[in-house]
Amino acid sequence: MTNTHGKTDSHGFDEYEADHFDERHGHDPSIGEMQLDDRSALRRVAGLSTELTDVTEVEYRQLRLERVVLVGVWTSGTAAQAEASMAELAALAETAGSEVLEGLVQRRDKPDAATYIGSGKANELRDVVLATGADTVIADGELTPAQLNALEKVVKVKVIDRTALILDIFAQHATSSEGKAQVALAQMQYMLPRLRGWGESMSRQAGGRAGKDGGVGTRGPGETKIETDRRRIRERMAKLRREIKEMKGARDTKRTQRLRSEVPSVAIVGYTNAGKSSLLNALTGAGVLVQNALFATLDPTTRKAAFEDGRQYVLTDTVGFVRHLPTQLVEAFRSTLEEVTDADLLVHVVDGSDPLPTDQIKAVREVITEVLREADAPRDSDMGRSAGSAPAELLVVNKIDAADPVTLTQLRSLLPGAAFVSARTGEGIAELREQLAELVKSPEVEVNVLVPYTRGDLVARIHADGRILGSSHEPEGTLVRAKVPEALASALRDYRHSA
Numbered sequence: 001m002t003n004t005h006g007k008t009d010s011h012g013f014d015e016y017e018a019d020h021f022d023e024r025h026g027h028d029p030s031i032g033e034m035q036l037d038d039r040s041a042l043r044r045v046a047g048l049s050t051e052l053t054d055v056t057e058v059e060y061r062q063l064r065l066e067r068v069v070l071v072g073v074w075t076s077g078t079a080a081q082a083e084a085s086m087a088e089l090a091a092l093a094e095t096a097g098s099e100v101l102e103g104l105v106q107r108r109d110k111p112d113a114a115t116y117i118g119s120g121k122a123n124e125l126r127d128v129v130l131a132t133g134a135d136t137v138i139a140d141g142e143l144t145p146a147q148l149n150a151l152e153k154v155v156k157v158k159v160i161d162r163t164a165l166i167l168d169i170f171a172q173h174a175t176s177s178e179g180k181a182q183v184a185l186a187q188m189q190y191m192l193p194r195l196r197g198w199g200e201s202m203s204r205q206a207g208g209r210a211g212k213d214g215g216v217g218t219r220g221p222g223e224t225k226i227e228t229d230r231r232r233i234r235e236r237m238a239k240l241r242r243e244i245k246e247m248k249g250a251r252d253t254k255r256t257q258r259l260r261s262e263v264p265s266v267a268i269v270g271y272t273n274a275g276k277s278s279l280l281n282a283l284t285g286a287g288v289l290v291q292n293a294l295f296a297t298l299d300p301t302t303r304k305a306a307f308e309d310g311r312q313y314v315l316t317d318t319v320g321f322v323r324h325l326p327t328q329l330v331e332a333f334r335s336t337l338e339e340v341t342d343a344d345l346l347v348h349v350v351d352g353s354d355p356l357p358t359d360q361i362k363a364v365r366e367v368i369t370e371v372l373r374e375a376d377a378p379r380d381s382d383m384g385r386s387a388g389s390a391p392a393e394l395l396v397v398n399k400i401d402a403a404d405p406v407t408l409t410q411l412r413s414l415l416p417g418a419a420f421v422s423a424r425t426g427e428g429i430a431e432l433r434e435q436l437a438e439l440v441k442s443p444e445v446e447v448n449v450l451v452p453y454t455r456g457d458l459v460a461r462i463h464a465d466g467r468i469l470g471s472s473h474e475p476e477g478t479l480v481r482a483k484v485p486e487a488l489a490s491a492l493r494d495y496r497h498s499a
């Protein structure tokens with residue numbers, strides 16, 4: 001796996017990811033309306049798919065999404081929510097590089113056990129596929145291997161589900177070696193029960209057909225071949241887990257240093273495309289990748305920043321969330337998501353111009369809860385956060401320049417503590433800075449110490465981590481009055497000076 005940056009680690013403080021900086025100026029299509037140039041601007045990363053083909057030879061069905069028809073089952077919620085879900089699926093499909101030709105939604109109590117949509121609707125879908133010349137159907141859910149297989153038999157083109165689509169986008173956008181490994185792990189986990197025959201393998205397990213060739217979707221290797229492939233994939237997964245753990249080690253060291261120095265950490269979280277990276281840029285001038293694409297950011301980027309009073313803090317931009325984020329990804333990205341669980345404060349960015357911002361807030365909180373629960377589970381390399389202490393959350397409604405005024409008024413009364421900003425125009429950013437300074441724990445312990453000259457290291461730490469209120473050089477050492485983090489105050493205990 002090569003890294004387009006020529007770097008192996010993009011989690012440092014001062015990395016600058018400019019090579020694919022791709023902001024489209026003055027043009028802001030809404031979700032689901034991304035233009036052709038957006039898609040052609042996307043480069044497909046030839047990474048995992050080829051590798052998997054190596055591993056399993058003919059087994060892996062590469063996602064070559066070109067002309068797609070979307071299909072969804074609307075089981076609960078309002079018509080607006082069903083519509084938003086399809087619009088999001090369209091945006092995901094376009095982010096993955098495909099052209100959306102048509103979308104069908106079926107109202108049902110629950111998805112059809114056999115074919116996801118009902119059989120009548122499946123035939124209708126077949127007609128739409130024929131009429132539009134689509135080569136792929138994307139279903140808005142996670143389908144069982146058997147459902148995918150059965151639906152493919154009816155529509156006679158490739159059928160993939162929302163989970164596979166999201167995994168494909170992640171694979172395209174991963175740039176760091178850690179990100180690539182995490183995506184590969186998630187994809188393999190998804191693929192394992194779906195090896196060629198998607199579901200056919202299930203019937204074999206159940207003592208079904210004897211693996212004779214026969215028609216679409218049933219051709220394939222014999223049982224032993226599939227088993228060999230499964231074993232090879234499991235071996236690769238084990239290797240990836242080990243690699244991810246090692247890569248995480250390097251990042252942990254950095255984080256431990258940060259924790260020790262007690263620099264408060266703020267993590268920017270939120271729905272994908274809400275403007276998290278834009279906000280990081282607005283607050284720190286970082287210049288990270290901003291793109292009107294879903295999951296543009298996969299690797300956490302951390303920047304140092306300072307409040308007005310000179311106090312330092314670190315700000316981390318993270319991977320975006322989405323409704324029903326595939327569990328394979330949550331698990332594989334666990335080490336990345338630790339940036340979230342270890343933060344002192346979460347800045348939760350909400351796209352105020354989205355038609356249903358409160359649904360986004362809910363989806364993000366669900367993922368965060370899941371991540372926090374995972375983080376509380378005991379594991380070998382525990383560090384930082386003590387169980388149960390979730391970081392505080394500040395809601396930031398972004399894109400107020402583009403938001404509907406009525407929605408904004410509703411949000412203001414619904415979310416009284418929230419900040420309202422535009423990362424694009426800068427409106428509200430100064431106020432947000434003040435709010436952050438208030439919320440982030442101040443390292444306020446006042447000390448008055450006489451530090452002997454042999455402990456220059458301590459004086460250096462006071463300078464680095466605290467605020468000097470006054471200092472003078474005395475015959476016995478440096479006399480310092482300062483506000484310092486609690487940990488440093490206790491390290492200075494022996495040098496307390498009473499004057």
Ligand SMILES: Nc1nc2c(ncn2[C@@H]2O[C@H](COP(=O)(O)OP(=O)(O)OP(=O)(O)O)[C@@H](O)[C@H]2O)c(=O)[nH]1
Nearest residue numbers: 273274275276277278291292295296297320423424
């Ligand atoms: N109108 C408007 N557009 C904004 C604002 N902030 C961000 N955007 C646009 O929203 C899109 C997404 O911005 P990003 O900062 O990449 O969003 P993100 O949350 O980091 O997205 P992912 O990393 O993909 O999850 C880009 O097209 C931005 O130009 C804003 O305040 N107003």
Ligand SMILES: [Mg+2]
Nearest residue numbers: 276277296297
């Ligand atoms: Mg981003």
